[in-house]
Amino acid sequence: MAHHGHAHETNTGIDNRKLGFWLFIASESIFFACLLVGYLVYKGGYQPGVGPTDLFNIELTTVSTFVLLMSSLAMVLGVNAAQRNEGRLARRWVLVTALMGLTFLGFQAYEFTHFYHAGLSLSSSVFGTAFYTLTGFHGAHVAVGVIWLLTLLYHGRGAGLTVDKGDDVEVAGLYWHFVDIVWIVLFTVVYLLEFVQ
Amino acid sequence: MATAAKTLGFIPRPTAQTGFWSWVATVDHKRIGILYGVTGFLFFLVGGLEAWIMRLQLARPGLDVVSAKTFNALFTMHATTMIFLGVMPLLSAFMNYLIPLLIGARDVAFPRLNAFSYWIYLFGAIFINIGWLRGTAGGDVPDIGWFAYANLTSVQFSGGLGTDIWVLGLLLLGVGTLVSGFNFIVTILNMRAPGMSLMKMPVFVWTTLVTSAIIIFAFPSVTVALIMLLFDRAFAANFFEVVKGGSVLLFQHLFWTFGHPEVYILILPAMGIISEVLPVHSRKMLFGYSVMVFSTALIGFMGFTVWSHHMFTVGMGPVVNSIFSLTTMAIAVPTGVKIFNWLSTMWGGRLRFTTAMLFAVGFIACFTIGGLSGFMHAAAPSDTQQHDTYFVVAHFHYVLIGGTLFAILSGIHHWFPKVFGRLLDERLGRWSFWLIFAGFHTFAFPFHFLGLLGMPRRIYTYAPGLGWEVWNLLSTIGVFVLAAGVLVLIANFIVTMRKPMDAPADPWDGRTLEWTLPSPPPVYNFATVPTVYLRDAFWFHKHPEGKEKALDYESPRPAPIHLPGSSLMPVLLALAPTIIFAGVLFLRMRLSYGVPVIVAGFVIALLALWGWAFEGEGGSLIEPGEGD
Numbered sequence: 001m002a003h004h005g006h007a008h009e010t011n012t013g014i015d016n017r018k019l020g021f022w023l024f025i026a027s028e029s030i031f032f033a034c035l036l037v038g039y040l041v042y043k044g045g046y047q048p049g050v051g052p053t054d055l056f057n058i059e060l061t062t063v064s065t066f067v068l069l070m071s072s073l074a075m076v077l078g079v080n081a082a083q084r085n086e087g088r089l090a091r092r093w094v095l096v097t098a099l100m101g102l103t104f105l106g107f108q109a110y111e112f113t114h115f116y117h118a119g120l121s122l123s124s125s126v127f128g129t130a131f132y133t134l135t136g137f138h139g140a141h142v143a144v145g146v147i148w149l150l151t152l153l154y155h156g157r158g159a160g161l162t163v164d165k166g167d168d169v170e171v172a173g174l175y176w177h178f179v180d181i182v183w184i185v186l187f188t189v190v191y192l193l194e195f196v197q
Numbered sequence: 198m199a200t201a202a203k204t205l206g207f208i209p210r211p212t213a214q215t216g217f218w219s220w221v222a223t224v225d226h227k228r229i230g231i232l233y234g235v236t237g238f239l240f241f242l243v244g245g246l247e248a249w250i251m252r253l254q255l256a257r258p259g260l261d262v263v264s265a266k267t268f269n270a271l272f273t274m275h276a277t278t279m280i281f282l283g284v285m286p287l288l289s290a291f292m293n294y295l296i297p298l299l300i301g302a303r304d305v306a307f308p309r310l311n312a313f314s315y316w317i318y319l320f321g322a323i324f325i326n327i328g329w330l331r332g333t334a335g336g337d338v339p340d341i342g343w344f345a346y347a348n349l350t351s352v353q354f355s356g357g358l359g360t361d362i363w364v365l366g367l368l369l370l371g372v373g374t375l376v377s378g379f380n381f382i383v384t385i386l387n388m389r390a391p392g393m394s395l396m397k398m399p400v401f402v403w404t405t406l407v408t409s410a411i412i413i414f415a416f417p418s419v420t421v422a423l424i425m426l427l428f429d430r431a432f433a434a435n436f437f438e439v440v441k442g443g444s445v446l447l448f449q450h451l452f453w454t455f456g457h458p459e460v461y462i463l464i465l466p467a468m469g470i471i472s473e474v475l476p477v478h479s480r481k482m483l484f485g486y487s488v489m490v491f492s493t494a495l496i497g498f499m500g501f502t503v504w505s506h507h508m509f510t511v512g513m514g515p516v517v518n519s520i521f522s523l524t525t526m527a528i529a530v531p532t533g534v535k536i537f538n539w540l541s542t543m544w545g546g547r548l549r550f551t552t553a554m555l556f557a558v559g560f561i562a563c564f565t566i567g568g569l570s571g572f573m574h575a576a577a578p579s580d581t582q583q584h585d586t587y588f589v590v591a592h593f594h595y596v597l598i599g600g601t602l603f604a605i606l607s608g609i610h611h612w613f614p615k616v617f618g619r620l621l622d623e624r625l626g627r628w629s630f631w632l633i634f635a636g637f638h639t640f641a642f643p644f645h646f647l648g649l650l651g652m653p654r655r656i657y658t659y660a661p662g663l664g665w666e667v668w669n670l671l672s673t674i675g676v677f678v679l680a681a682g683v684l685v686l687i688a689n690f691i692v693t694m695r696k697p698m699d700a701p702a703d704p705w706d707g708r709t710l711e712w713t714l715p716s717p718p719p720v721y722n723f724a725t726v727p728t729v730y731l732r733d734a735f736w737f738h739k740h741p742e743g744k745e746k747a748l749d750y751e752s753p754r755p756a757p758i759h760l761p762g763s764s765l766m767p768v769l770l771a772l773a774p775t776i777i778f779a780g781v782l783f784l785r786m787r788l789s790y791g792v793p794v795i796v797a798g799f800v801i802a803l804l805a806l807w808g809w810a811f812e813g814e815g816g817s818l819i820e821p822g823e824g825d
Contacts, residue, residue, distance in 0.1 A: 010386075010387035010388065011386060011387050011388065011389050012386055012387055014387070016306045016307070016383050016387055016388075019382075019383045019386065019387060020306065020307065020379045020380070020382075020383045023378075023379045023382055023383070023413055024379055026413060026414070027375060027378075027379075027413040027414065027416070027417055028417070030414055030417040030418065031417035031420060031421060033417075034417060034418045034420075034421035034422075034451060034454075035421055037447075037451075038421065038425065038436065038447060038451075041444060041447055042436075042442070042443075042444075045441070045442035122428070122432055122433065122434050123432075123433040123434060123435060125435065125441060125442070126435045126436070126438075126441055126442045126443055128435075129428070129434040129435040129436055129443075130436075133424070133425070133428060133434065133436075147803070151806075151807065151810065155810070155811075
């Protein structure tokens with residue numbers, strides 16, 4: 001994350017790290033797409049146990065979704081501040097992003113516990129298997145993002161996340177937005193569509 | 198070293214230039230290429246040994262060389278080893294060593310990630326073979342076939358640890374492969390020498406680019422399939438539990454959406470090698486360069502549209518079968534185009550039948566035979582007859598040995614002088630070629646007849662009187678001849694490495710940039726970055742043929758060159774998931790220290806990542822000429 005100083009000129013004009021990261025995101029998209037296919041195949045398989053509409057609390061998940069989406073806004077403001085060389089402000093926004101990510105994870109932990117007590121486990125039905133695997137992998141991605149953001153905060157101790165660390169913040173931002181976009185798809189397909197009549 | 202490396206990580210960077218630690222900590226693409234090549238070749242020998250034992254068992258009806266259980270382990274590990282531990286790393290060796298040299302770059306885009314890819318490959322390769330220590334009786338060696346169909350892989354039917362070891366090992370190998378994929382795409386798109394537009398790149402660079410793109414889109418689906426299988430086995434999930442409503446076909450679809458692109462991952466770089474070797478030894482420009490490039494890209498794309506031809510017999514219905522029949526027939530077109538391009542390249546050339554050339558021409562012949570039997574599988578009704586018979590075995594041995602392996606051997610003879618500074622002995626080379634060529638056909642051609650006579654794949658023995666005896670015996674004899682050829686090849690390596698390093702920079706009158714460098718190249722590659730004006734720039738630089746300008750060096754005075762610092766973080770970061778997966782294996786074994794081991798793995802991962810981030814790329818400036 002911390003190698004700067006010798007800016008390499010590239011054929012495409014795109015920084016190596018950024019291009020590499022876009023490719024990583026492309027690959028991760030296929031990963032989530034395959035998990036999602038598994039979920040779509042299995043989402044109806046819960047009889048005689050509990051199913052999506054028995055469990056989902058759409059208001060609660062809407063709130064946690066809103067928190068995660070707003071964290072992307074905080075991330076944008078953080079990247080922007082870093083690029084304008086307002087290091088301390090950038091650091092503050094990255095902290096806010098990480099806290100919102102943690103809040104989302106808290107909601108997810110609550111939701112998982114609640115569902116588990118209501119009778120849905122990884123082995124109770126194919127729906128349970130697919131649900132926990134899909135949303136669990138997304139949650140793990142959010143957790144990795146939070147650790148990354150906290151590492152950035154450490155990286156920016158002192159003068160803050162100044163413009164020389166702009167690319168570091170931007171790449172972390174790419175990851176964060178990607179994880180957010182995945183959640184938009186999951187929230188729509190897993191939760192919202194269950195309530196469409 | 199002009200300036201000492203500044204260390205911000207918690208483990209100091211090793212600064213040794215030679216010896217064990219210099220190899221462990223190396224980030225130089227040339228050294229990593231050699232590591233890939235040596236390790237891949239060793240595992241290729243292991244896979245060959247497994248094949249040899251199976252052929253002994255099948256030489257006559259009713260033999261008892263190995264038990265049925267061991268035979269299952271052997272065919273599973275033979276395929277897994279050859280594909281993931283032998284052939285892919287050998288191709289990776291060529292990519293690592295050659296891509297920066299072919300495009301005029303200092304190194305790959307991410308040298309430390311490149312080292313990480315190698316180490317995780319090595320650890321994954323050891324991991325997946327670890328079960329042999331406990332023998333095959335308890336099912337601790339993977340014995341589920343290389344495509345591991347659910348639900349034969351459930352705990353109920355595969356109670357041993359073999360399946361878990363296979364799943365975890367492949368996940369490790371997949372991580373390394375994916376990272377290589379990102380690395381090479383960025384390197385090729387971003388780090389070409391001035392003037393080298395995409396359509397001036399050597400074809401091997403193109404095939405590496407397309408192969409890397411296939412990797413990053415194909416590996417996620419097998420990763421998901423493996424994770425599902427792992428969750429079923431380790432955490433009692435239900436993905437493939439039929440009683441709970443799990444679908445065994447989901448595994449097949451996820452596996453083959455990876456599995457079919459995988460065969461193009463194995464063949465496209467091989468085609469790239471052939472496209473480099475043939476023009477040099479024919480002393481003639483590659484015929485139809487642009488068609489070659491577009492065919493490669495088309496194959497890369499269409500490779501994702503044919504996977505269900507592996508599943509014609511599962512009952513997907515006539516419409517689906519017809520669609521996949523058509524796409525499979527269509528993908529033969531760009532492949533056929535390439536065959537004619539290679540033939541036309543040789544047509545009218547001044548041919549030199551060096552060992553490299555012999556293997557390249559052998560490739561064209563053998564790959565065409567494999568392509569023709571593949572085309573027969575495209576017709577769903579005909580495939581129904583051939584499915585799971587030795588006819589299929591014949592097909593993929595023709596494309597993988599006669600195709601990919603011959604290309605690898607051609608490439609080894611072609612670039613050996615560049616890598617090791619010594620020319621391989623041509624007399625021994627010709628011996629090894631003819632033994633391998635004759636042995637291969639003797640061993641694999643009878644499979645066609647065996648398949649049509651109805652011999653199924655994967656049976657460990659058979660009854661006499663089915664008309665299979667003579668073909669099986671012939672095939673086993675062929676393996677001995679093939680093995681003799683490989684032994685001559687190894688003898689050639691040993692004899693050659695004992696000779697002085699006297700290979701010229703350009704022994705074959707080469708066409709591409711690697712031949713402008715001394716053999717072996719200096720650690721910094723190019724003292725001054727070349728500017729490229731033409732395809733095959735070095736050839737036209739030597740033989741203008743009316744072209745005004747092919748290649749020049751803009752800055753006349755060599756400037757100091759930045760070399761990235763060596764680092765121990767890649768090997769440490771590769772160790773972390775290996776430890777985590779060992780912990781998962783302990784959980785499956787119901788050992789109490791499974792969880793602590795997993796936690797320890799995550800801690801090591803975090804430390805390695807932080808060390809990686811905070812030590813930075815580091816490195817030093819070197820004056821060209823220094824240390825030559």
